[in-house]
Amino acid sequence: MILLSIETSCDETAVALVEATGDFPHAKYRVLGNGLLSQIDIHREFGGVFPAVAKREHAKALVPMLEKALREAGMLSEKEISLSEEIEKQLNILLEREPTLAELLIEFFKTHERPAINAIAVTNGPGLAPALWVGVNFARALSAHWNIPVIPVNHMEGHILSSVFEGDHLGTMHFPALALLISGGHTEFVLMRDFADYEKIGSTLDDAVGEAFDKTARMLGLPYPGGPEIARLAAHARAENLPPLLPPLPRPMLHTPDFNVSFSGLKTAVRTRVLDKELTDDEQAVVARDFEDAATEVLIKKATRALAHTNAQTLILGGGVTANTNIRNAFEALVAKEFPDINLHLPDRELSTDNAIMIALSGHARLAEASTNTENLVANGGLSL
Incomplete structure (x- = not known):
């Protein structure tokens, strides 16, 4: 099936x-086609993702990304097709x-045949609600016109x-498994x-780790996205x-007996070190390294406790922050030394950030x-596993 x-x-x-x-x-x-467009350059001027802008850009990019994926798969078949006023009205309502997406999609339907697709999978959460709705409504429109079931x-x-x-x-997956999901959100x-x-057995009580990376980068005057910087x-x-900061930066909640984490205190500690100071390049680098x-260290400590408590046979790291080399190396070392019998799964860096293959x-x-009945399919920005 496709x-x-x-x-x-x-x-x-x-x-x-x-x-x-x-x-x-x-x-x-088998990945037949893959279209992906990042909005990083657009959001850089805001220092982070601006939901209304993300929504607008998704509406402009979805049909071109659909065309790209279909072309790579050899499934893009051009043909003049007449759409009735009733069909166009239905699509415009959906x-x-x-409206920008409606205009582009209706033009696509008028010039392309239905591809041999068996089902449509679409992210309906969690995430930015305005952005999610664009994808959900796109899937609903494709489903309605092509009579293809949708999977949220x-x-x-x-x-x-x-x-x-x-x-x-x-x-290979052996259960129970422990997944640590680390991203900007x-x-x-x-x-x-x-x-x-x-x-879910543990989570951040405030900032996500990726958010803490971005905010620390911003305090150091580094461009968005901050993680790679x-x-x-x-x-x-x-x-x-280079010598470390003295006194050292804190490790919030490092010794609490639960599996929760907190990064706001670490972020605040960075702010006190850099506020109203002109840092040299080396001083910036020291703050970045110590952060x-x-x-x-916090992630490793909590993961160690969770692995021991759950008797997990598999450890999975997922999300955009898994692209960080220091974090990847630390978890590889942890498993090799402390948990040599468990399976460790890390994503390829190309698939660590958001993509449609994982969907x-x-x-x-x-x-x-x-289901082809998408009337109750909604975006849910706070959706949980």
Whole structure:
């Protein structure tokens, strides 16, 4: 079967076509086409993602990304097709919140044949509600016109499966498994007793770790997105063996017996070190390294406690912050030294940030939920696993 997947939860517009052969979780997968457009350059001037702008850009980019994915898959078939006034009216009603998208999609329908797609998977949460709605309504319009069932997908489940994905299949999973999801909007520990069986056992009490990276970068005068900039300066400080800050930055909640984390105190400590100061390049690098080390130590400590408590046989790291080299290396070292018998799954860096391939994997996992009745399909920015 072929799934069309759609991701618009934040600032990446992504559409993919993935062929699945066999049943989940033992299927073979083939990525037929993948269209992805990042809005980073647009949001850089705001120092972060501006929801109204993200919504506008998704509306402009979805049809081009659909065309790109179909073209890569060899499934883009041009043909003049007449749409009745009634059909155009229905599409305009479905996309009344996104008139730009309605105009582009109606033109696409008039010039292209229906592709041989079996199901549509779309992120309906969590994320930025205005951005999510664009993708959800796009999926509803495609479903209505092509009579293809839609599968609502939880974005965080997509990150979990993206981490387990090994190019054409899902890697070995032994349960119970522990997933640590770290991104700009989330930091949470999730216990998995099986696929689709989730229990959140810990989370951030304030800032997500990725948010803390971005805010620290902003305090240092670094451009958005801040994570890669912090990592770049931190690597310089390590390479030059620059002396640490004294006193050292705090590790909030490091010794609490739960699996929760907090990064607001660490962020505040950084602010007191840099406020109203002109830092040299090396001083900036030291702050970046010490911040990165503190955040990493907290994650490692809490993960160690959670692994021991849950007797997890698999550790999964998912989300955009997994692209951070220091964090990846720290978890690889942790497993090698303390938990050599568990399976560690890290996503390919290309799949660590938001993408539509992960949404296709989750859609395949939840194929039984596919329906052509999309009247009750809604975006939910606060959706939980």
